[in-house]
Structures are given as structure tokens and as C-alpha cells.
Amino acid sequence: MDVVWLSRLQFAAATMFHFLFVPLTLGLSILVAWMETRYARTGDELYLKMTRFWGRIFLINFALGIVTGITLEFQFGTNWSRYSAYVGDIFGSLLAIEATAAFFLESTLIGVWIFGWKKLSAKAHATVMWLVAFASSLSAVWILIANAWMQHPVGYTIRDGRAELVNFAAVVFQKFAVMEFLHTISGAYILSAFLVMGICAYHLLKQQHVEFFTRSFNMALAFGLVFSLFIIVEGDLHAVDLAVKQPAKLAAMESHWTTTARAPLYLFAVPDEKNERNSVEIGAIPGLLSFLAFRDTGAVVKGLKDFPKDERPPVMLTSFAFKGMVGLSMYFALMMIVGWFKRNRLTESPLYLKFMLFSIPLPYIANELGWMLAEVGRQPWIVYGLMKTSDAASPVAGSQVLTSLIAFILVYALLGAAGYYLIISHVKKGPADA
Amino acid sequence: MTLQTTWFFLWGLLWAIFFMTDGFDFGVGTLLPFLGKNDDDKRIMINAIGPVWDGNEVWLITAGGVTFAAFPKVYAVMFSSLYSALMLILFALILRGVSFEFRGKVESAAWRKVWDACSFAGSAVPALLFGVAFANIFEGIPIDQNGIYQGNLLTLLNPYGLCGGVLFLLLFVQHGALWLSVKTEGDLQQRAIRTSHRLWPVTVGIAVAFLVYSKFATRLYDNYMAHPVFFLVIVLTVAALLGVRLFLGQGNYGKAWIASAITIVGATFFGVIGLFPNLFPSSINPSFSLSAFNASSSPLTLTIMLGVVAVFIPIVLIYQAWSYHLFKSKTTSEDLDYEEAY
Numbered sequence: 196m197d198v199v200w201l202s203r204l205q206f207a208a209a210t211m212f213h214f215l216f217v218p219l220t221l222g223l224s225i226l227v228a229w230m231e232t233r234y235a236r237t238g239d240e241l242y243l244k245m246t247r248f249w250g251r252i253f254l255i256n257f258a259l260g261i262v263t264g265i266t267l268e269f270q271f272g273t274n275w276s277r278y279s280a281y282v283g284d285i286f287g288s289l290l291a292i293e294a295t296a297a298f299f300l301e302s303t304l305i306g307v308w309i310f311g312w313k314k315l316s317a318k319a320h321a322t323v324m325w326l327v328a329f330a331s332s333l334s335a336v337w338i339l340i341a342n343a344w345m346q347h348p349v350g351y352t353i354r355d356g357r358a359e360l361v362n363f364a365a366v367v368f369q370k371f372a373v374m375e376f377l378h379t380i381s382g383a384y385i386l387s388a389f390l391v392m393g394i395c396a397y398h399l400l401k402q403q404h405v406e407f408f409t410r411s412f413n414m415a416l417a418f419g420l421v422f423s424l425f426i427i428v429e430g431d432l433h434a435v436d437l438a439v440k441q442p443a444k445l446a447a448m449e450s451h452w453t454t455t456a457r458a459p460l461y462l463f464a465v466p467d468e469k470n471e472r473n474s475v476e477i478g479a480i481p482g483l484l485s486f487l488a489f490r491d492t493g494a495v496v497k498g499l500k501d502f503p504k505d506e507r508p509p510v511m512l513t514s515f516a517f518k519g520m521v522g523l524s525m526y527f528a529l530m531m532i533v534g535w536f537k538r539n540r541l542t543e544s545p546l547y548l549k550f551m552l553f554s555i556p557l558p559y560i561a562n563e564l565g566w567m568l569a570e571v572g573r574q575p576w577i578v579y580g581l582m583k584t585s586d587a588a589s590p591v592a593g594s595q596v597l598t599s600l601i602a603f604i605l606v607y608a609l610l611g612a613a614g615y616y617l618i619i620s621h622v623k624k625g626p627a628d629a
Numbered sequence: 630m631t632l633q634t635t636w637f638f639l640w641g642l643l644w645a646i647f648f649m650t651d652g653f654d655f656g657v658g659t660l661l662p663f664l665g666k667n668d669d670d671k672r673i674m675i676n677a678i679g680p681v682w683d684g685n686e687v688w689l690i691t692a693g694g695v696t697f698a699a700f701p702k703v704y705a706v707m708f709s710s711l712y713s714a715l716m717l718i719l720f721a722l723i724l725r726g727v728s729f730e731f732r733g734k735v736e737s738a739a740w741r742k743v744w745d746a747c748s749f750a751g752s753a754v755p756a757l758l759f760g761v762a763f764a765n766i767f768e769g770i771p772i773d774q775n776g777i778y779q780g781n782l783l784t785l786l787n788p789y790g791l792c793g794g795v796l797f798l799l800l801f802v803q804h805g806a807l808w809l810s811v812k813t814e815g816d817l818q819q820r821a822i823r824t825s826h827r828l829w830p831v832t833v834g835i836a837v838a839f840l841v842y843s844k845f846a847t848r849l850y851d852n853y854m855a856h857p858v859f860f861l862v863i864v865l866t867v868a869a870l871l872g873v874r875l876f877l878g879q880g881n882y883g884k885a886w887i888a889s890a891i892t893i894v895g896a897t898f899f900g901v902i903g904l905f906p907n908l909f910p911s912s913i914n915p916s917f918s919l920s921a922f923n924a925s926s927s928p929l930t931l932t933i934m935l936g937v938v939a940v941f942i943p944i945v946l947i948y949q950a951w952s953y954h955l956f957k958s959k960t961t962s963e964d965l966d967y968e969e970a971y
Contacts, residue, residue, distance in 0.1 A: 294691040
């Protein structure tokens with residue numbers, strides 16, 4: 196089999212699995228730190244119990260996030276060596292900064308947090324968790340700056356057959372990076388809020404540990420409500436930026452084939468890539484796509500047909516990923532708003548609680564869809580407009596990649612099963628045991 | 630020139646710190662089935678490295694990241710050439726990391742057995758393979774003018790490569806045994822001390838064999854011949870290795886561990902100095918070798934990264950030192966009682 200395809204599959208598998216754990220690390224660290232701070236301030240033992248119960252989920256999840264993250268950094272070298280040699284001057288330095296400035300802090304202090312209960316005061320111990328939370332978000336900053344550079348390369352020049360850095364600030368502070376960071380981090384916080392609220396719903400439905408889970412629920416709710424509303428505004432602005440910088444992705448997101456002014460938005464459309472049209476189009480709203488992309492209902496939106504065939508991303512996957520993500524984010528905001536009105540009588544709202552319990556997987560799906568949109572929608576480029584994915588893979592044997600791909604799938608499946616088994620059995624036992 | 634030379638030695642230093650710190654974690658993991666006679670012993674061993682192993686592992690991420698940032702071409706060629714070996718290391722590290730976290734979470738002998746096996750393999754395999762990989766780099770890797778590797782995993786398992794692997798494994802196991810001599814008490818400590826005593830002559834034997842073998846298998850000594858002052862590094866390394874035995878005999882395990890740490894750093898620099906300016910020499914033709922001068926990043930990137938490292942590495946060292954200080958007391962059975970312990 197083709198090395199490029201196998202390497203893409205492997206990278207997709209490794210990244211998507213990694214990203215089952217990263218968002219919860221980002222969000223739950225903040226919630227746990229917040230709970231522990233409340234304990235440190237009030238001395239209320241219930242907050243301590245909360246810190247420990249949610250902290251344990253955090254730690255199991257954290258371990259999986261860390262070990263799966265290491266492989267990603269090394270895969271650029273093992274599987275994408277041509278890419279690494281071409282852009283390492285810029286991309287490599289961003290990853291190295293992430294390790295030195297953020298990952299060290301996170302990994303060192305998590306050990307202090309796990310083992311330091313008796314060695315540190317309650318306040319100092321809570322501060323350690325805040326620093327872990329800060330460091331993991333700072334990690335995300337650097338990783339997303341690196342990814343944003345692949346989406347929209349800036350601050351470089353081509354010299355001696357590779358991309359070399361000329362303006363570091365342009366790379367670090369570019370708008371695309373800011374938008375991508377805000378978007379990813381909000382998505383992560385929403386996921387964390389839903390996970391906590393869903394677990395709370397499980398126990399509240401059984402009317403057990405009511406005080407414990409009501410308090411936990413309401414903290415997560417306040418956190419999640421803010422970010423589920425924020426991400427809608429931010430996502431809209433992100434798309435406006437993207438419309439200019441990645442027009443092919445925009446066209447694929449909306450399965451928009453023909454260049455037109457007053458481009459419509461379809462509530463539902465099924466692209467037919469072979470015949471360059473949509474086989475199903477339902478609910479056209481004239482001019483809305485033009486408005487969303489360019490803030491002008493009359494604006495011209497370039498259609499896929501005006502991009503060379505070998506520069507179009509896979510339309511089906513890109514558009515479904517986009518629409519799935521947007522639809523889910525609307526649902527998240529709605530459930531948060533409903534929750535806000537029910538927050539004082541949760542146990543009297545079993546239907547809502549059931550919805551919340553069964554909604555736990557949805558933000559996971561939304562996060563993964565977001566990455567599919569970002570990465571699949573950028574194809575055929577690995578660095579947009581600069582380097583094609585097909586030119587980026589390592590000169591290694593397909594059999595090597597196939598072997599490691601199978602190993603990844605097997606090992607990750609087993610680890611995932613073991614990890615979620617641990618989390619679920621801990622959740623079911625409830626805080627009495629914690 | 631100066632910038633690239635500085636980065637070359639920084640690169641070596643980061644790998645050396647990784648081996649010095651995570652090295653004893655690998656050692657303790659490898660010793661788990663041999664020194665851990667019962668579940669409590671095993672838990673004490675794991676908890677003895679518990680607070681620090683995760684931070685130690687980041688030195689690897691940083692060493693890898695810095696290779697990417699400062700010498701992108703080396704990163705690309707090294708990691709793709711050593712594909713299978715690196716994948717084995719990665720899977721081993723994955724298993725080790727989760728084993729520590731998962732092992733104690735279920736009260737079942739069978740569950741714990743599985744993760745003990747993973748801890749062992751996840752520690753011993755990287756210890757061995759890092760040695761194999763670096764020894765192969767010392768002798769040169771069959772890469773052509775395009776940086777394409779003309780060999781396979783078995784090419785790496787040549788006698789000199791294996792000798793390097795065994796040396797690394799022994800150095801790390803000794804380092805781990807000394808760590809346990811410092812951090813534990815009672816029977817477990819006695820077993821760790823006995824192990825340190827027994828390992829020492831073997832380590833010395835392999836170390837001497839490696840130094841001699843290097844004369845025939847590599848060109849490392851060329852730099853030493855040109856600048857004899859560097860022989861001091863070898864002398865210091867050997868002295869540190871002798872110091873391990875001296876302090877061990879005196880019952881001063883803390884000092885013995887420090888001597889062992891110096892030995893590991895010295896052993897790494899023995900190779901790094903010999904390699905200069907090559908980072909990834911070609912065994913096919915020396916002109917295909919990747920060096921600090923033909924494979925580095927742009928001066929701007931090297932300068933920015935130097936600033937980053939100059940600011941953050943001292944900060945990292947400070948908070949890691951604080952963490953070591955915080956957990957300097959012995960790991961005892963009391964430490965197992967509280968719930969977050971491994």
C-alpha cells in the first residue's frame with residue numbers, strides 16, 4: 196500500500212485517539228483547581244471530596260493524553276520526514292518551545308499534585324493544580340500556533356529549498372492562530388463541562404449524593420454556559436477569517452460548487468463529487484453564505500469548480516464534519532441555557548438529566564469533527580498553498596508503516612478500553628469511595 | 630559557526646540530562662520483577678519514582694523537539710531511518726506511562742500482573758534501544774546522499790550496537806538500583822544495595838569493552854587525538870564510575886547515585902564529543918553525513934531558540950529541583966495508604 200495513505204491513516208488514528216483525552220485535560224484541570232480553591236478558602240470538606248473524585252478521573256485521562264501525545268511529536272520525523280526537513284525551521288521550533296515552556300511545567304507539577312497532598316498546604320496544593328491547568332492551556336497555545344501555520348503559513352521565506360523563518364512575531368501572533376486557539380480551547384471546555392454534568396446527571400437521576408453532584412453540576416454548568424455561547428460568536432468570526440485565507444476549504448465546507456454572488460446556504464446538502472454538484476439540496480437561504488463569509492449578502496463566493504481538481508479537499512467529509520460540528524454546538528448552547536433555568540431543581544428534571552447523561556459523547560464527536568474539518572479540509576496541502584501532503588511523507592517502506600499502524604490500533608484500543616473501564620467503574624462507585 | 634557549535638553541545642546536553650533523569654526510572658522499572666517480592670514492594674518501587682518520572686520523561690520530548698528545531702534535517706533523517714526502533718521505544722514508553730497510573734486502580738492480582746509486565750518491558754526496552762541507537766550513530770548509519778536509510782532494524786543490531794545497548798541498560802539499572810538504595814528501607818533497600826554491588830563489576834567490564842571497541846568500530850577518538858584535553862571527559866567518567874563503588878562501600882548511597890549520574894552524563898558526552906560536528910554520520914560515505922554545519926536551522930531560528938532555552942531551561946531546573954527536594958524523604962509503606970499513590 197501507498198506510504199502516504201498509510202502515514203495519513205496512522206497520523207489520523209494517533210491524533211484522533213490523542214484528542215479523546217486532551218480536551219478533558221484542558222477543561223477538567225480548571226474545574227478541579229476551582230473546586231480545590233473553594234476547599235482551601237472555605238474549609239468545606241465537600242469541596243475536598245469533589246476535588247478528589249473529579250481529580251481521579253482527571254488523572255486517568257491525563258495519563259492517556261500524555262503518552263499518546265509523545266508519539267505525535269515523533270511521528271513528524273518518523274512518517275513525515277520530508278515535511279519536517281522542509282518546515283522544521285519554523286514548525287520544529289514551535290514544538291520545541293511547547294516542550295520547554297509548557298509541557299515541562301505540566302508534567303513536573305502533576306507529580307507534585309498527585310503526591311503532595313500532605314507535603315503542601317491546601318492553598319499551595321490548589322495552586323499547583325492551577326499551574327497544571329495553565330501549563331496545559333499554554334501547551335495548546337503553541338501546538339495550535341504550529342497548526343495554524345500549516346493552515347496559513349506566514350513569516351517565512353523559501354531559501355535553499357526549504358521554508359525559513361523571517362518574522363517570528365508574525366507566526367506567533369497571526370489572527371488564524373488566535374482564532375484556532377480560542378476555538379479549540381472553548382470546544383475542550385465545553386466537552387469537560389458536559390462530561391462532568393453527564394456524570395452528575397447519572398447520580399442525580401438515582402437521587403444519590405445529591406448535594407455533591409448538584410454543586411459539581413452547577414460549577415460545570417457556569418463554566419460550560421460561558422464557552423458554549425462564546426464558541427458560537429467566535430466560530431462565526433473564525434469562518435470569516437478562514438473564508439479569505441482558505442477559500443477552497445470554505446467552498447468544501449458548504450459544498451458550494453459554482454462561483455456566484457448572493458451565494459445561498461443550504462440547511463442540508465449532500466455533495467456528489469463525481470458530477471460536481473449536490474445530489475440533495477434542502478432549505479436554501481439566499482445570500483446567507485455570502486453574508487457569513489464576507490459580511491455582505493451580495494458578495495461573490497468562489498465555488499469548487501473554479502479550483503483545479505487536484506487542489507480540492509474531499510468535499511463529503513469536509514462538509515459533513517463542518518455541519519455536524521455546527522449543529523452540535525447549537526445543541527450544546529441550548530442544553531446549557533436550559534440547564535441554567537433548571538439549576539436549582541435538577542432532581543425534579545429527570546428528562547433533562549437523561550438528556551445530559553446521554554449527551555456525554557456528543558462533544559467528543561464535535562471535537563473530532565472539528566479536527567477532521569481542519570485537517571481534511573486543508574487537503575491536498577499539508578501546508579496550505581506551500582507543500583502537498585503527497586510530497587511530505589518519509590522514504591520508508593509501506594510494510595513498516597502498515598506494521599506500526601496495526602500496532603497503534605491494537606495498543607490504543609486496549610489502552611482506551613482499560614482507561615474508560617477505570618473511569619466508568621470509578622464514576623459508578625461514586626464519591627463515597629473517594 | 631559558533632551558534633551551530635553551541636547548539637550541537639546543547640543538543641548533547643539535553644540527551645545527557647534525559648538519560649541521567651529518566652535513566653533511573655528505566656532502571657527501577659527494569660528491576661521491578663527482580664526486587665519486588667510482593668505487591669507492597671512493587672508499589673514502593675513505583676512510588677519511589679512516582680512524583681518525578683513524568684517530568685523526567687519531558688527531557689526526551691525536549692531533546693527530540695530541539696533536534697527538530699535546531700537540526701530539522703537530522704530530525705527528519707534520524708527518525709525515519711530509525712523508524713522501527715523508534716516505534717518500539719514509543720510503544721514501550723506508552724505502556725510504561727499508563728502502567729504506573731493504571732496498575733494500582735484495580736484490586737486484582739491478574740490486572741496488576743499485566744501492568745507489571747508492561748512496566749518492565751516499557752522500561753527495559755527503551756533503555757536497551759536508546760543504547761543501540763546511539764552506538765549505531767557513533768559508528769555511522771548507512772544513509773545515502775539523499776538521507777535515505779539503506780538498512781533495516783536488524784542492521785542496527787550489530788555487535789557494537791548491542792554492546793552500546795547493554796551498556797546503557799546496565800548503567801540505567803545500576804542508576805535505578807542506587808535510587809532505590811536511597812529511597813527505600815528495610816529488606817527492599819538491602820536487596821537494592823546488593824544488586825548495586827553485584828552490577829558494578831559487570832558495568833565496569835562492559836564500559837571498558839565499549840571504550841576499547843569504540844577504537845575499532847568508530848572514529849570517535851579522532852577528535853580526542855586532535856584535542857587531547859578532551860580525554861579529561863573520559864577520565865572523569867571513569868573516575869565517577871569508580872566513585873560509585875567507593876561510595877557504595879561506604880554506605881553513602883546518595884553520593885553513589887550522584888556519581889552514577891555523572892557517569893551517565895560523561896558517557897553521553899564521550900560520544901557527543903567524538904561525533905562533533907556530526908550528528909548523524911553516514912557509514913556509506915562521510916560526505917553524506919549530517920552535521921551541525923550542513924543540517925542546522927537558519928541563524929534566526931537558532932538565535933530565537935537559544936533565547937528560549939536560556940530562559941526556560943534554568944526555570945525548569947529550578948522547579949524540578951524543588952520537586953525532587955519536596956519528595957526527598959524515603960518512600961515507605963505509609964505512603965501507599967493514601968489513595969492517589971500508584
